[in-house]
Amino acid sequence: xxxxxxxxxxxxxxxxxxxxxxxxxxxxxxxxxxxxxxxxxxxxxxxxxxxxxxxxxxxxxxxxxxxxxxxxxxxxxxxxxxxxxxxxxxxxxxxxxxxxxxxxxxxxxxxxxxxxxxxxxxxxxxxxxxxxxxxxxxxxxxxxxxxxxxxxxxxxxxxxx
Numbered sequence: 001x002x003x004x005x006x007x008x009x010x011x012x013x014x015x016x017x018x019x020x021x022x023x024x025x026x027x028x029x030x031x032x033x034x035x036x037x038x039x040x041x042x043x044x045x046x047x048x049x050x051x052x053x054x055x056x057x058x059x060x061x062x063x064x065x066x067x068x069x070x071x072x073x074x075x076x077x078x079x080x081x082x083x084x085x086x087x088x089x090x091x092x093x094x095x096x097x098x099x100x101x102x103x104x105x106x107x108x109x110x111x112x113x114x115x116x117x118x119x120x121x122x123x124x125x126x127x128x129x130x131x132x133x134x135x136x137x138x139x140x141x142x143x144x145x146x147x148x149x150x151x152x153x154x155x156x157x158x159x160x161x
Contacts, residue, residue: 037127039120042096049094054079058087059096059113063125067112069102078159096121 038046042059045051054077061076062068068076074084088111091097096117102108113121136144 038124041120042117042124045094045096045117049090051090051094055087055091058084058091058111059121060125060128062097062111062113063118063121067100067110069108069110073111075159 038056046055057077058073061073070085070088071081073088074081077084079087088097088099092099092111096114098112098114099109100112102110136147139147
């Protein structure tokens with residue numbers, strides 16, 4: 001007779017998994033570097049307007065798309081639509097973001113980086129991505145694809161967290 005019940009939860013953490021994921025706390029330094037890598041032009045706006053890391057997250061999202069709706073921004077950042085709207089409004093008042101009506105949907109607002117700041121924000125995103133890009137370049141193509149798939153899966157899980 002076979003036992004079709006799921007296995008009982010273990011009493012402690014899976015030591016092998018903990019060892020594999022032990023690198024995650026080391027990634028914290030990556031997130032602290034944002035202020036170091038931030039171009040002076042953008043840093044001065046952040047300081048003047050009291051903007052935070054969450055505002056920086058919005059800029060990171062806007063750097064990789066021509067424009068995005070507030071609802072999609074909220075989904076990508078795993079925040080509520082009112083929170084995304086508030087963050088975007090702060091950035092708009094600071095002059096970093098432009099909000100325009102969607103020509104195809106009057107009820108929708110599209111957000112984009114202000115052209116004066118796009119090069120600075122894109123350079124910040126590139127600086128932040130450089131260590132990951134170098135790490136991926138060292139991997140064989142098969143491993144790169146697997147690693148990229150793993151990052152996408154992790155990002156999706158973090159959105160639903």
